[in-house]
Amino acid sequence: PQPNNWDQFWETGTSVQNNIAVSGANEKGNFRLSVGRLDQTSIMYNNDFYRNNIKFNSGYKFTDKLSVTLSAEYIKSGSDNRRFTASSDFIWSHRHTDFDKLRNWEQYYDTHRETFRVGDDYPYANWQHEFFANPYFLQDTHTNANEKDRLVGNIAATYKFTDALSLMVRSGTDFWSDNRTDVTDVERTKNSVRILGAYTQNNMVSQETNSDFIFSYNKTIDSRFSINAQAGGINRTQNYSMNMVNVRELTVDGLYNLGNFASPVVPSSEIRNRVVNSVFGAAQFGYNNSIFLDVTGRNDWSSTLPIGQNSFFYPSVAMSAVITDIFNIQSKFLSFAKLRGSLAQVGTDAPEYSLKQVFLSQGLWAGATPTFAASPSIFNRNLKPEQTVGQEVGMDLRFLNGRIGLDLTYYHQATTNQILAVSISTASGYQSQILNAGKITNQGVEAMLTGSILQNSGGLNWDVAINFSRNRNLVVELAEGLENYILGSQNSVTSEARVGEPYGTFYGRRYLRSPEGEIVYNNGLQQLEPGTFKLGNIQPDWMGGVSNNFTFRSFSFGTLIDIRMGGDIFDVGTGLARKTGMYEETAIGREQGVIGAGVKNVGTAENPSYVPNDVIMQAATFWNATNPRNFHEAGMFDGSFIKLREVTFGYAFPQSLLGKTFIQAVRLSVVGRNVAMLFRNHPHMDPEVDMKGGNAQGFASGQQPSTRNIGFNLNLTF
Secondary structure (H helix, E strand, O other): OOOOHHHHHOOOOEEEEEEEEEEEEOOOEEEEEEEEEEEEEOOOOOOEEEEEEEEEEEEEEOOOOEEEEEEEEEEEEEEOOOOOOOOHHHHHOOOOOOHHHHHOHHHHHHHHHHHOOOOOOOOOEOOOOOOOEOHHHHHHHOOEEEEEEEEEEEEEEEEEOOOOEEEEEEEEEEEEEEEEEEEEEOOEEEOOEEEOOEEEEEEEEEEEEEEEEEEEEEEEEOOOEEEEEEEEEEEEEEEEEEEEEEEOOEOOOOOOOOOOEOOOOEEEEEEEEEEEEEEEEEEEEEEOOOEEEEEEEEEEEEOOOOOOOOEEEEEEEEEEEEHHHHOOOOOOOEEEEEEEEEEEEEEEOOOOOOOOOOEEEEEEEOOOEEEEEEOOEEOOOOOOOEEEEEEEEEEEEEEOOOOEEEEEEEEEEEEEOOEEEEEOOHHHOOOEEEEEOOEEEEEEEEEEEEEEEEOOOOOEEEEEEEEEEEEEEEEEEOOOOOOEEEEEEEOOEEEEEEOOOOOOEEEEOOEOEOOOOOEEEEOOEEOEOOOOEEEEEOOOOEEEEEEEEEEEOOEEEEEEEEEEEOOEEEEHHHHHHHHOOOOHHHHOOOOOOEOOOOEEEOOOOOOOOEEEOOOOEOHHHHHHOOOOOOOHHHHEEEOOEEEEEEEEEEEEOOHHHHOOOOOOEEEEEEEEEEEEEEEEOOOOOOOOOOOOOOOOOOEEOOOOOOOOEEEEEEEEEO
16 A cells, blocks of 8 residues: 555645836836746646746826827746646546656666567556556656747827816737647557557637727816716727647657648638627716716627627616715714615627538548538527626715725626527437527625724734625526526536526436435445436525734734635545545445445335335445446535635835845735635535536536645845
């Protein structure tokens, strides 16, 4: 046995960031130039990342009326290897695996190269090499490398017609190109079969350009009335292209060049373009600096929507009132009170090319004839824009001369005409159809309580902030004839939007239980209830946080606690690790056998009679029966956690220590992120996971361990 083989594999990652900036200004203009470098290594062997960036900002006042600002940043980043071996490999690994020996696979190969024969265990073999290779070998040879160049910049000119009226004209672009080389195989033998090398080369280019003009009017009338208004227009253009070539077999192994192919390569490309033109207006009307009315309106014309339906308007109105000013409240207890309310509508267009049917290239038939297939999705030339309508009310209260603050918000949102690719019967020849399908509502409360517990000039100060949020959503309706929409799936467990249920509800198979809720066993193994059932939901019951900040003269100390209560996850990895005997609870009964906690039926199916289960089952058989690939309930876990998310400690060197040196200020800080897990209900892993991303939240399987980061920061000002 190798009791520490898990620790043998994982490493301590590092991140080193250096930055230098020079700035200057006078009555006419200003500038700032900064240069930075970031170098990172991962917790996994042979992972790296670098980033170089240079940024320049400048502004100049040509006349009393005309001023110009310029901003530009160039970023070059990349990695020799971003790939990581899935942690699911460790779920299947053996406890006798010595990772130090696996790490030296290349040295072993060089020493014994002459003795290897076709069919032998290749030198980079691992446990169960039918399924898994040596992770060090994979990290050395199956690399995912990239090099990315990015340029972000904008220029803006502002002309003041009067003290109240001005015009700003601005244009900016965000351009990047990313070249990726992903090695998927290297030449080797396995089970008497020669596997040739293969790789993929992918080049992506993207550019988004925004050009706008904004008229601004700001005027105070007879010291009581004020108006602050803007009106303008925006043109947004997005272009994206991707060209990818998959070289399935190499002539010379290790030479990753598109000309080094031993069989026909597989090319693919993608082009996406989008143009959105907009006009907008916004105005804030104020009375006596205590009552404010905000009105906005915007209209978009999008190229991704059908002609005649590509225009959508979304307005908003908001009002706030400072009660303590309106009624001239002079109180030592209530020092400030403000009420607010708003009503807003927001529109969203469709993904590119959702309107017309397209064909997909299928390569050559018989090596000569091009073939194409229809897209698996039915497009929709009658799409409408999504719409979200939200209402919000809230209040901001402060007490004891501002030492205590309370901010409360209630909101309600309804999203309609959601654009979804809805699954349909494959007998139609398609897999999905793009529809305006559904109405989902969200409503909730948010609260923030702040307090200055200690206030001592030159002494100890202590500030506290507590926040709380609770959201409830509901799938009100879907498209006609559609009762559920699958957001994501894993091992036949689905996360769905189902009418009448919260968004992101899990459905799958569950244990058969007695009327008292005990698991029913048959011959010592858990039984499943026929059918599929609701197993949980991704939505947390509530979320919150607590921050504390202390200052004492030149010292500062802060903590942040992050809380999530409720919300379920489907974790295949934990169930599989129990199936393979990796977790400590599977050690119970390895010699004597296991008796499952529950009941058995000594009656009939029609007239059951339950008594405590007393059947001894072999441990391997028992834990294999908890495999969440079939026993879905075994993979459901509560996602609650309380984390010490951040700890900071800083010291600002007093000016007396710096003397008459050219150094103006020095600050040294220590920062810890994800410092400690204070509470969790999951028995083995960090429940803060998102395996699939996007709408398919709440799935987990073989993710990397979460990390604790401890950093030191030195800031010098000259």
